[in-house]
Structure formats: C-alpha cells, structure tokens
Amino acid sequence: MRISAKADYAVRAAIELATSPDGKPVKAERVATAQDIPLNFLENILGEMRHAGIVRSQRGADGGFRLAKPAERVTIADVMRAVEGPLATVRGGPPEESNYPGSAAELPRVWIAVRKSLRQVVEQVTVADVAKGQLPKAIVKLADDPEAWVTR
Numbered sequence: 001m002r003i004s005a006k007a008d009y010a011v012r013a014a015i016e017l018a019t020s021p022d023g024k025p026v027k028a029e030r031v032a033t034a035q036d037i038p039l040n041f042l043e044n045i046l047g048e049m050r051h052a053g054i055v056r057s058q059r060g061a062d063g064g065f066r067l068a069k070p071a072e073r074v075t076i077a078d079v080m081r082a083v084e085g086p087l088a089t090v091r092g093g094p095p096e097e098s099n100y101p102g103s104a105a106e107l108p109r110v111w112i113a114v115r116k117s118l119r120q121v122v123e124q125v126t127v128a129d130v131a132k133g134q135l136p137k138a139i140v141k142l143a144d145d146p147e148a149w150v151t152r
Contacts, residue, residue, distance in 0.1 A: 001088075001118060003080075009037045010045045010083040011076055011127075017055065018071035018131040025057075025064030045083055052082035071128035080122060087122065088115035 012035045020026045028046055032039040046065055049055045056068045067074055077087060088111065090098045095111035121139060129135050135143075142148060 001114070004084060006041075006045060007080045007084050009035070009042060010049060011079050011130075012037065013042060013045060014049070014054065014067065014071075014074060014079045014127045015131045017065060017067050018074075018127045020066060023066050025062065025066045027064040031065070048083050049079065052078075054079055054082045067127070071131060072126050074127045075123050076125045076127070076130070077119065077122040079127065087118050 013031050016031045016034050017026055028043055029039060031037065031046075032042045046055060046057070050057055050065075053068050054074060055065045057063070057065050080087060086094065088095060090108075090111050095108055095115055098108045098111060100107050121142070124136055125139055
C-alpha cells in the first residue's frame, strides 16, 4: 500500500484544523507552516477537501478553513477518499470487478481482503483521535507489534 504525499498532506491538514480553538477558521498559510506542506499544493488539497465536504472555507480577514463537521466524525478514510478516491483499486477499478483466468482466479479475493484490512484501520481512526493523541486501542495494538515496524 502506498500513501501518496497528497493523502498524507490532506490528513495532516485536517488534523491541524482539528486543533483550532473553538473551530475558528485557520489560514492555509498557518497550516502549511505548521505541517511543513508546500502552500500551493495545500491550497489545491484544501479545495478538493472543500468540494468533498470535509472542510469549509470562509473569506475575509478572519477567514480561512475549518472542518465541516466535528473532528470526531471525520475519519482518516474520509479525508483520504476526498483527495484520492477509493482506498483500494486494482488497475484503476474496484477489486470486486477484477477477473483473472485459471490459476489466478482467486486473486480478486486477496485484493478485497487487503481493502477490508485497510478499511478496518483508517475507518476506525478519526482526525480527533490523532489530534488528541488518543488512538483506538486496536490501532495501538497493531502499531505496537514490532513486526509492524519492519519494512519488507
């Protein structure tokens, strides 16, 4: 699984917005500086997130961006889908639409299982969980496994 810079930046921006006191709008420049994200890239990402209903924008001197709903109701999966589309695709399409001949016939089930596993993590963690440093116990358990830290 590859998490693009775009998805990473979008999630980090949403987390930064979640830390705004009283949900006040935050200027894109502040988010970019706080998270070390190129401003031009961030502005495009915020536009996509606005279009998807993840953030709202407000114009004016006190304007900026804020989450469109409480951070407790915005999952990491919501943000990733807003900027990248479906979480798992096979050659650009849904894994359940893949079809292989002969000995590879069961491969779509593997891709579907991969998607299910990914969903079990990113649909369970909210932006608020990360912003508060309080991840769900199941996620902590997965991440605490030393094997999880080994790149192969």
